[in-house]
Amino acid sequence: MEDRFYVVNGEILQDVIKKVVEVKELLHKGMVKDITEGVKTVGISRSAYYKYKDKVFPLTEGAQSQKATIALLISHDPGVLSMVLDTIAANNGNVLTINQDLPINNSANVTITLDISSLNTDIRNVMNILGENPQVLKTKLIAMQ
Structure with missing residues (x-):
């Protein structure tokens, strides 16, 4: 759902x-x-x-969301993070920060905060596109502001 x-x-x-x-x-x-x-x-x-806690977020009064933080679990394979970043860029997202944990059991947690003010689609659609790649094991929207 x-x-x-x-x-x-x-x-x-x-x-x-x-x-x-x-x-x-x-x-x-x-x-x-x-x-x-x-x-x-x-x-x-x-x-x-x-x-x-992961289901409710305050909305800044009168402002449309401009930033989103997403969490991903990705396979520890060459080019996976690059593919994630390319997908964000292809949809006019602008990466602000990236945090990647050390790989454990051949996968790594990645947290990305991005400027979504110029996205040519919805952040959920970007996450769905990322999730269609079998090397992206999990996607989650952490916060929007």
């Missing part, structure tokens, strides 16, 4: 969803040292935080 995204007024969200966003913001701003402190501060369980 394809992920679908909606923009909704926060007033209609369950309190737990709002509190998950609040924990993420506290962590980002360094106002709490870790997730445990964050969930205690806002009054939710760790399990509630982990259930929703």
Whole structure:
């Protein structure tokens, strides 16, 4: 099933969803040292935080998303990362940062933050294109802002 995204007024969200966003913001701003402190501060369980943390993102008021961070698990084969970058560039994405872990069990985690303001398609479509390559084992949208 394809992920679908909606923009909704926060007033209609369950309190737990709002509190998950609040924990993420506290962590980002360094106002709490870790997730445990964050969930205690806002009054939710760790399990509630982990259930929703990858599913809810704050939207900057009046702004269309300009950056996206994606996580990939890729095969440790020559040219795979180059193919990923070529795919992003072919769709007018501009890579801002790349972090690649050392390969373990012939695969490596890669996190890429890109400017999506000039994409000629949706970020989900870019991820689907990447995921069609058998050397890209997993794709995940981490955040958009």
